[in-house]
Amino acid sequence: MSTLLLYNQGESKMKIITVCGSMRFKQKMMEISEKLELEGNCILTPIILPDSREKSYTKEQEEILDKAHKERIKLSDAIFVVNVDNYIGISTKSEIEFAKSLGKEVLYYTDFV
Helix, strand or coil: CCCCEEECCEEECCCCCEEEECCHHHHHHHHHHHHHHHHCCCCEECCCCCCCCCEEEEECHHHHHHHHHHHHHHHCCEEEEEECCECHHHHHHHHHHHHHHHHCCEEEEEEEC
């Protein structure tokens, strides 16, 4: 991964990036988020619960979380899709399409385990 900073008239401006991907790869998403933030970017992530707090959400709660994630995408300059073992699920595909519809940059991280 290279540095993803934007530059505006000689001054650096943090790039706002929303991380997207399957929650089955949440550890990899957090590692990537840390790296991107340490490179000087502002990183927005979905809620990632520790394994000890895994739980199911009601349909209404899932809709609220999905709406909140779409708002993160609206606020972002780009999304960063975490693709492990060539898996991009339905939700992530919809986030990619949503970002593209807003003219957002779509970046990918691909890892084969």
